Amino acid sequence: MGERANISRRDLNLLEISAIIFTLLWAIICLRTIWAVWVRDKRGWPWAQWISMLTALVSLAVVFAGAINIQKTIPANGSIADNIPAAIELLAPGLAMFLAATAVYRYLTLSVDISADQSVRNQLAKSPSAGAIIGLVTLVVAFSIASPLFFETRAIASALSTNVTNGIVAIGITLLMISGEFDLSVGSIYGASSLIFILALTEGAFGLPPMHAVPAAVVALLFAGVLGLINGALLIRTGIPSFIVTLGTLLAYRAITLVTLPEGRIIRYADYRLPDPVIEVSPFVLIALLVLAGLILLYFGYRQLPRLWGDVLNRIRNFREDQSAFRDVQLVARTIWAAIFTLAIVGLVIGCITGSIDLLGRGSDIIALSFFDIANGRIASIPFIGPLDASINLRTGVIWWFVLVVIFQFILTNMKYGGFSFAVGGNPGAARAQGISVSRVKITNFIICAMLAGVAGIANVSRVGSVGPNLGEGLELEVIAASVIGGTLLSGGYGSIFGALLGVLIFGLLRTGLVLVGMDPRVFYGVQGIIIIVAVVINTAVRRVRT
């Protein structure tokens, strides 16, 4: 805590910078809204409604944090009467804020005429992941107040790293749920493909001799793909609901690990006294890859940056004529966004250049990289995130996870196949009438989902180095829950991969937070259950606006 108090500390990390930007923007919006309400500008009302709702949520988080602190700060031996003032002191600010904000929100909803399109409910309904964003912010605020250890690179990094596997599986499940099916067997597929991967590395799988990590990963992925294909084909051939089909395969695929690893045996890579599988690359290949990445980034910047800054300039030029609501706040927000975007691209391009120069300096010696490190090893240090000491356990798997989220979110919203998935889940008849092959889309999504479970299995083996017979049990429900929290409909046709990422983060941070706050981690299941139910209730209420 001592070093926290040292305000002149130089090493602001990415986490704190983003929190500061976020807070600043929030302050600007609040002040602007107060101004608008003061001069009776009608366009201020929807914003006031938003702000009051978010304030109510955040103050709930403050109350929650206060309740946790009561347990810590109040000595156990005093009588109840002695402790009441202290308890009030801890709870009152949050409660007062909550009551005030709720009153304002109720007043605005009931008495002020806000056009239906502008109301919070309708705006929320526009994005599947809006609820998850609000939930995540509330959670982070609550735990940051409750424990000084929470909003730290270390805690966040560990929460991210432990949820890589869940996160990757959640991508596939969400895609599949959007196309109207779901897969309970992902946990078993995850376990089975982990097993195949580690066997292929050590003893040899399917009668093949032990092999290098890359072909072993390919074998494990193909195996997962076949399991997914079986799921999909069974579903299409029999027409039985996917719940039943995959409940069956959940048990059937579990037999693969149970039979191969009798009596609870656990395969450990370390037991075989094998060296880490090494990928040897010429530095020139790495340089070529870096240059390629830099060029792609530059092209991306060339396409996007002029548009972003052009928009900002246009807004400045036409500021007087601009009729849209809150033109000033929009201008500030867009400028910040464009600046962040520019900085990110410039930073990454500089990283590519310095990386290439660094590699050039090493000469032409072959570089040996451990496959496990590439797949899910520790990130020793990355610039901008701050000085990572060895105790910070951020894994390379997190990068792959985020990359996969971006790729699949892009496919979903910007490519034909994504649209087909939505259509197949939303109204199979209409999709068929427009010439989309419903069964092909569903089977493909089953295969993608299973292969992502395989990717997660490889990431897990790379990190833990062992596979037990029960690996992945219960994963399916946790992942489906994360998807649902992220706004994906169980009935299909609606959802987002980004939302699934947020759902996994909510659960991951919740688990970390409860531990840091000093609560019994077993409470986690109870809290998780409540969150799921609340999320589904909110989602359904919001969705009713749409349909």
Added chain:
Amino acid sequence: MFETKATPLVEMRGIVKQFGSVEALRGVDFHVDRQEIVGLLGDNGAGKSTLIKILTGVHTPTRGQIYFEGKPVTIDSPHAAREIGIETVYQDLALVPLMSISRNFWLGQELTRRFGPFKVLDHNAMATSTREALLDIGIKIRNPDEAVAMMSGGERQSIAIGRAVHFGKKLLILDEPTSALSVKQTGEVLNYTRRAKERGLSVIFITHNIAHVHEVADRFTIIRGGRKIGDFYKHEVSEMEVAHMVMTGEVPERLRLGSQEE
């Protein structure tokens, strides 16, 4: 008089369809001329939907031949029907409720831009062209990015009709389009049907209720018990007579002669 007329757009001759031992259609002749709205009438189970499913490739006929623009064709799949320009608008199956209007409009044939080796959807182009195309036949939409679920039943039907017009289809089949709609919305859909005809499309309007179609149809084809009762131009018959024929299958004396001449 009939010789001078151009070949019909679609002609179905002697269509027989058996499901096992059940004969759903017992030799039906049916045709649609260019830019003509035909009301296909019949009670439930009369065989009208079987006839249409043969035309749209869902069923294949046991016997009989289909001609499209004078040439004999085999339509063995819904895809084949779409290929030659037949678009069907089903009552509930036309649109995906949770997708936006423009995504629905372009579903299955999305506009894309090349982005290196990838084809990326061109959302802006799809939104603008959707708005223009729908405005073209008189449908005003607030926002092409709005979900279809926010729209009324009549608006949904009209978007499906607008889509068929825009994609240059030749024959539009509307399957009971108005049976679930209010009077006002029915009027709108009929309006857009007329617009579709003005744009050069032929329309088959399937219904069991003459009141739904009398206003726009040029001709009625009545089916009963797997047989065609007859073709009647609108000026030849009254609404009452059509309703009577749909129910009983009895053709009034004065019309019987006319249909024999044909």
